[in-house]
Amino acid sequence: MGSQTVSQIPIIDLTNETLKPGTEPWISTCQVMRSALEDNGCFYAMSIKVSMELSNSVFGLMDELFRLPLETKKQKTSDKPFHGYYEPHPKVPLYESIGIDDPSNKEAVQKYTNIMWATGNDHFCETINLYAMLLVEMDQTAKRILFDAYGLNKKRCESFLESTNYMLRSFKYKIPKMTESNLGLHAHTDTSYFTILHQNNITGLQIKLKNGEWIDADPSPNLFLFLAADALMVWSNDRIKACVHKVIIREEKERCSMGLFSLSSKMVETEEKFVDEEHPIRYKAFDHYDYLRYKITSKAEWPIKEFCGIDY
Numbered sequence: 001m002g003s004q005t006v007s008q009i010p011i012i013d014l015t016n017e018t019l020k021p022g023t024e025p026w027i028s029t030c031q032v033m034r035s036a037l038e039d040n041g042c043f044y045a046m047s048i049k050v051s052m053e054l055s056n057s058v059f060g061l062m063d064e065l066f067r068l069p070l071e072t073k074k075q076k077t078s079d080k081p082f083h084g085y086y087e088p089h090p091k092v093p094l095y096e097s098i099g100i101d102d103p104s105n106k107e108a109v110q111k112y113t114n115i116m117w118a119t120g121n122d123h124f125c126e127t128i129n130l131y132a133m134l135l136v137e138m139d140q141t142a143k144r145i146l147f148d149a150y151g152l153n154k155k156r157c158e159s160f161l162e163s164t165n166y167m168l169r170s171f172k173y174k175i176p177k178m179t180e181s182n183l184g185l186h187a188h189t190d191t192s193y194f195t196i197l198h199q200n201n202i203t204g205l206q207i208k209l210k211n212g213e214w215i216d217a218d219p220s221p222n223l224f225l226f227l228a229a230d231a232l233m234v235w236s237n238d239r240i241k242a243c244v245h246k247v248i249i250r251e252e253k254e255r256c257s258m259g260l261f262s263l264s265s266k267m268v269e270t271e272e273k274f275v276d277e278e279h280p281i282r283y284k285a286f287d288h289y290d291y292l293r294y295k296i297t298s299k300a301e302w303p304i305k306e307f308c309g310i311d312y
């Protein structure tokens with residue numbers, strides 16, 4: 001397990017039948033995941049549960065969604081930052097994105113669907129809900145492995161999972177005109193704990209390794225890229241660094257990708273286990289949604305450190 005890698009990033013099969021707590025595959029996966037996160041803040045996951053057919057349907061439906069009139073897409077507003085619709089902006093003219101809050105909850109997806117399609121779209125609602133449930137399951141399995149990798153007990157992990165909110169986003173990038181820059185999205189880290197990115201065979205996503213090297217993420221649709229984000233860095237007291245990533249459009253095809261973001265419905269705080277004399281606490285606890293509101297306007301290079309860093 002974990003012996004396969006794509007350019008230094010290991011692949012973990014999160015749906016392997018033998019992956020049960022206490023077993024040898026589980027224990028070796030704990031080690032692989034922990035090292036991958038401490039080294040470069042990311043790993044790939046595989047899931048046989050998300051079939052090629054489901055994956056193709058999701059990307060097809062997202063294409064249908066993005067083709068709706070701008071006025072229709074704009075109807076999806078949210079009081080939570082990064083949760084609504086973002087039309088192309090002069091700073092990121094190629095990028096457009098749509099968020100669906102609480103996507104593993106059927107009623108929430110139904111509500112969203114009814115805003116986009118006045119006459120309904122059961123296929124959209126059912127497919128996106130099923131897809132989101134499978135991604136949430138992957139996220140939860142990964143967190144159970146991660147907690148165990150640091151010797152944190154099951155109860156602690158289950159209460160952490162209970163206070164997790166999810167948001168599904170879809171990103172679409174136009175092909176740049178000859179005169180336009182091919183920068184799809186600036187280098188950044190995400191605000192979540194993990195972001196799970198799923199691409200559809202079109203390159204563009206790049207990740208920065210710990211040694212400063214930028215590498216292309218593998219866009220195969222059978223891979224799910226788990227990125228450690230700001231909240232996981234706070235939780236681990238910097239043991240795990242958030243993965244810096246960006247998007248550069250190089251193919252003559254419209255790029256679409258999907259992302260599942262996990263956020264805390266309570267406070268984001270550092271796990272006691274990671275604090276001792278040698279590792280004094282580096283962050284103050286904070287409300288996750290306050291941080292999202294801060295980040296949306298922040299120009300800081302490391303917003304998380306400015307927002308809640310101690311002695312930063």
Ligand SMILES: O=C(O)CCC(=O)C(=O)O
Nearest residue numbers: 171190197205245247257
């Ligand atoms: O397009 C992608 O694959 C990644 C998008 C992204 O990093 C973001 O919106 O935070």
Ligand SMILES: [Fe+2]
Nearest residue numbers: 188189190245
């Ligand atoms: Fe991102």
